[in-house]
Amino acid sequence: MDNVNWTSVLHFVLLGISAHPEEQIPLFLLFLLMYTITVLGNFAIITLIISTPCLHTPMYIFLSNLALADICFTSTTVPKMLQNIFSPTKIISYMGFLVQTYFFIPFASMENFLLALMACDRYIAICHPFRYPKILTKMLCSQMLALCHILSHLHALLHTFLMGRLIFCADNRIPPFFCDLYPLMKLSCTSTHLSTLMTHTEGVTVISRALACILSVVLRSPSAKSKGTAFSTCGSHLMVVALFHGTLAWVYFQPLTSYSVAKGRILTVMHTVVTPMLNPFIYSLRNGGVKGAFR
Template sequence: MKFYFIFWVFMQVHPMEKENQTSVSEFLLLGFSGWPGHQVLLFTLFLCLYLMGLFGNFLILLAIASNHHLHMPMYFFLANLALVDLCLPSATVPQMLLNIQTQSQSISYPRCLAQMYFCVMFANMDNFLLTVMAYDRYVAICHPLHYSTIMTWRLCTSLVAIPWVIATLNPLLHTLMMARLHFCSENVIHHFFCDINSLLPLSCSDTSLNQLMVLSVVGLIFVVPSVCILASYGRIASTVMKIPSAQGKRKAFSTCGSHLTLVILFYGAITGIYMSPSSNHSTEKDSAASLIFMVVAPVLNPFIYSLRNSELKAALKKTLGQSRIFSQ
């Protein structure tokens, strides 16, 4: 809501510019309108996924906050990831459900830019947190004796606060640059949300600077962290292979299994959308890949972590047990 207000003020400051820049007052999100006979099924499916994601991530936040033995760096990062996974689907799914329910694909111009802002913001934050969590696992496995001295709360707070600042400012730049573009008459977005790559081709202005910024962000904010994750797990694998006992190896790999699953889901989908040749792109493939990292992954994250982590599983059982007691 704060961003809607800021964006409205920005647009009101230059009312004449707004009239000169665009004649489009709304966009049409085609989304899954190509499946006219399955709208009820899609509405039910997305609503169930969304509610499951909200419940699972909120439960993880509650379990970590209420159990003092989980107040350690790994779970601090996991709590931030759960918070992001609450917000990322909330930027797209409610609008998608509204469009399906009302049989209308329209989204207003300011809401479209606001949706783009929040999608980029929370996707960036998801990316940063996966990188930070990889570093945490690297320190825990490769330098276990120095873990407590390296992963201090001051460092952990900085590793989360700095990415939040970057994730907030970066999409603001994209959004303000997008607001300066001229949209003539074409307003059909072949996607279920206002993706920046779907909006740029609709503009009749010069978008070369916007495209350069998008490529720069992909290079700096996604490629660099992914290289850091690969480097971290390369060192982890090298260290684990030196462990003499098979049980020790299994235990070390099990602590990283959940995180690796999330990394594969997230970066696999991102690569399919933003880093594959343009000839391989299609509306269906891009929508499916976006669904994976924007809707499906946030739903799966709580279950992946709770099923593979005995400490978190015990904390969740304790939290659910307490909630039953209070409800009686």
Template sequence: MERRNRTSISEFILLGLSNQPEQERLLFFLFLVMYLITVLWNLLIILAIRTDAHLHTPMYFFLTNLSLGDICFTSSTVPKMLVNYLSGNKAITYTSCLAQVFFFLLFGGIDCVILASMAYDRYVAICAPLHYNMIMSQKVCAFLVALCWCWACIDALIHTVSLTRLSFCGHNEIPHFFCELSVVIRLACSDTLFNDLMVYIVGSLITVIPFICILISYMCIFIAVLKIPSTHGKKKAFNTCGSHLAVVCLFYGTIIEVYFSPRSTHTAQKDTTSAVMYTLVTPMLNPFIYSLRNNDMKRALRMLFSRKPDLSL
């Protein structure tokens, strides 16, 4: 009986961002520094929120989940790339590639939906402050976060299982630094119509729709801010919301460009550049944008650093 999955290759080759040894060394140190900054800053954000009772509010609850998602999202791709640069071995097994696709989509999806939840939280706080505590109750926040994780898990499972239906007949070089879904699909030698449809239909539910919800939320926030009588208050609100929206647009914009733009517009260099933006740059920027511009967060971090360790036995 013919196997349904006629995969004839056992591994893929990740070509990375460059094949020049000098450039690879530079890229290794650059991405190592960026990765360490991303992980350490997001860990600090989580610790500061957990240890400061004043930050046990819906906004910081979502921020904790965003920081956790950012750490896992970046860790799903960058460590493997760093190991490849160190070892010189750019191979990744078929099973490991599928696993990387799953975890990349899982944690990327969580970030997408958590950002939409955070925008909704800010919308309620600014546009309906008197009803904020009732609308954003603990149960509602827990439900939204659980929905984010379930939604992202279903999305990742659909795409990963769909990949197992494809046949790969020989060409196994991936012009990327990780197993990116759309690139892996293009390597298949069997019909990819179903996979392409899943990218557009299921993928849009976890990227395009949350992005539209964020834009609508910020539009309502900007309208509400315009009604603030204080010029200083308007400037502060616009600076904060503007920086948030800029990072959100960078994150969603590069994802939408890679997954939802016509294939004729894609090049390997363009796709890898976009991937660097949404896999590493935006997770690194999030702690600075969402936390270090916040006075409460700065105070919590100072308290965290000023704590003396308990040396008693």
């Protein structure tokens, strides 16, 4: 495309989930309910862990941070989507797009890092149970959490910087309900090779780490019975990893040219709204410590 056809985009139009007016009220009520459940459910997990001394262990410290990341993660997108459902313009400014991109990415990255840390925690607890308290000390947990926050924000700064360098064409309509990376890159008139490469490289590294730790726990167990115990212990964590990373992999680990707006919209709802809502129930229903603390 020639430079003369490029335009300076001052705002984007978020097309949302549906363009049918009769679906606006049901969609608003549905997503408001899901957002409320997400916030209350994860806040209950945080409150429970803080107020229960027996849950002040590395696993539950990581879980409380995951619950906080879930609240922040879904809060960067859903309130704006609820506002836009009844808005006649559905506009987000260019600066608003950069701000939303920056705050969306670190909380998504934080979830990835925390899931990897929780997998490592289960690996040490099952494969080295007697050395567990000496390996995962409070100091080490604090350092790992601080490193997660630092890496997540550096990751967000990098992607926001790369997105800020893109030049967008005249079409400023974004199919989903927030400034997602892939739909934005499809609107760009300039090369998105570096942004795509960074997304694929970092995503594969973090996802493979979490899955590798879980598989190591199961495969290194000496007997069939211990393998079953290990799989049962890691079951809830494996469900969360499969839900969150499965939808992320389907959206972001495909060539940009083959990205489907329709499928992307559904999977975006899955990993931004549904998964954060389900996480508290998955860990509550399958975790003996959490169920005991609730009782």
